[in-house]
Amino acid sequence: MKFISWNVNGFRAVLGKGFSDYFDSCGADFFCLQETKMQEGQADFAPDGYHVYYHSAHRKGYSGTAVFARTPPMSVAYGLSDLHADEGRVITMEYPDFYLVNCYVPNAQPELKRIAYRMEFEDDMRAHLVALDKVKPVIYCGDLNVAHNEIDLRHPKTNRGNPGFSDQERGKMTELLSAGFTDTFRLLYPDKTDAYTWWSYLTSARKTNAGWRIDYFVVSDRLGEKIHDATIHADIMGSDHCPVGLDIAL
Secondary structure (H helix, E strand, O other): EEEEEOOOOHHHHOOOHHHHHHHHHOOOEEEEOOOOOOOOOOOOOOOOOEEEEEEEOOOOOOOEEEEEEEOOOOEEEEEOOOHHHHOOOOEEOOOOOOOOEEEEOOOOOOHHHHHHHHHHHHHHHHHHHHHOOOOOOOEEEEEEEOOOOOHHHHOOOHHHHOOOHHHHHHHHHHHHHHHHHHEHHHOOOOOOHHHHOEEEOOHHHHOOOOEEOOOOEEEEEEHHEEEEEEEEEOOOOOOEEOOEEEEEEE
């Protein structure tokens, strides 16, 4: 089974940059989007053979997630709790053998102005995933907005304490993985360097691959042996992020 996740930084914008061709070439069973920046019905994209699920922020042009699925879920839930319901960040889909959770984790913002909310979100998300995992295995994907370890960004020393590489955010990722979950890419490629999924537009960082790996597929530990591959599609343009993939036997 093939999963793709991509922070498109504006779905309507990326549709004009070859998104449809990439989507068709993937042949994904599930294609998850983050930062759609739109309301449902504003994008002219309805691929044959897929069911689509949008979760839009109340604030127009902000945040938002979506999932294109070949198979409709048994159930679908939007949001995380009443505290995290208005920014369109989470879609949870139940299937017979697993849960799929697509997430756009809040950015801590410059000077970590939103770190308190980020920590609350992380705790609530971890509790959500642990509760699901008690029922059946979980596939958690999206822009998780954290480079977990120094290997996951080009310039760790100068970025220490910045949003996405603060001790607090990295610690929450460690807590999640310690709660029964696996970073699929690092499971297969523990020592691979220069493997990034986001590059700042402001510094033309993509040209020199001065990036960060902040987009993930994280799965229940017991799914680890079923993973065929975890991929980073750094050659796909159109956003400041690139797509990431998971091939898994389910």
